[in-house]
Amino acid sequence: xxxxxxxxxxxxxxxxxxxxxxxxxxxxxxxxxxxxxxxxxxxxxxxxxxxxxxxxxxxxxxxxxxxxxxxxxxxxxxxxxxxxxxxxxxxxxxxxxxxxxxxxxxxxxxxxxxxxxxxxxxxxxxxxxxxxxxxxxxxxxxxxxxxxxxxxxxx
Numbered sequence: 001x002x003x004x005x006x007x008x009x010x011x012x013x014x015x016x017x018x019x020x021x022x023x024x025x026x027x028x029x030x031x032x033x034x035x036x037x038x039x040x041x042x043x044x045x046x047x048x049x050x051x052x053x054x055x056x057x058x059x060x061x062x063x064x065x066x067x068x069x070x071x072x073x074x075x076x077x078x079x080x081x082x083x084x085x086x087x088x089x090x091x092x093x094x095x096x097x098x099x100x101x102x103x104x105x106x107x108x109x110x111x112x113x114x115x116x117x118x119x120x121x122x123x124x125x126x127x128x129x130x131x132x133x134x135x136x137x138x139x140x141x142x143x144x145x146x147x148x149x150x151x152x153x154x155x
Contacts, residue, residue, distance in 0.1 A: 024135060026138055027054050044100075052093050054089065054091050056089060062131055064130045068125075070124040074106060
């Protein structure tokens with residue numbers, strides 16, 4: 001009898017949780033920019049822009065983001081942020097991340113760059129957005145090329 005009651009309670013609980021998610025659509029996340037910005041000393045900094053569209057009837061309270069940037073096969077930037085906007089129902093918002101290169105993790109990249117100087121190099125951004133425990137984690141990946149000519153220089 002106790003087992004039957006436990007199974008019924010668990011069934012109602014799982015049905016209730018599933019019912020909360022039936023009309024939820026994952027937000028759309030697009031990368032709007034990835035550019036080098038002036039840094040301090042010889043360590044470059046990057047600015048990564050994301051645009052988020054919430055297609056749901058309830059607001060999207062972003063809890064955090066974790067990201068990694070890979071340049072020419074080397075993981076150079078890894079970071080997190082919890083300073084994210086609230087995206088209203090059927091609304092849009094932008095996130096701007098600023099990150100510095102971890103010099104010790106990037107020695108291989110700089111060695112490769114010194115051997116094979118080029119004007120552009122490939123990048124890959126992997127980001128994970130946390131929108132709370134009732135919704136799935138949103139994962140975004142973007143690949144492209146970054147031109148050295150787009151790097152602002154200190155004056």
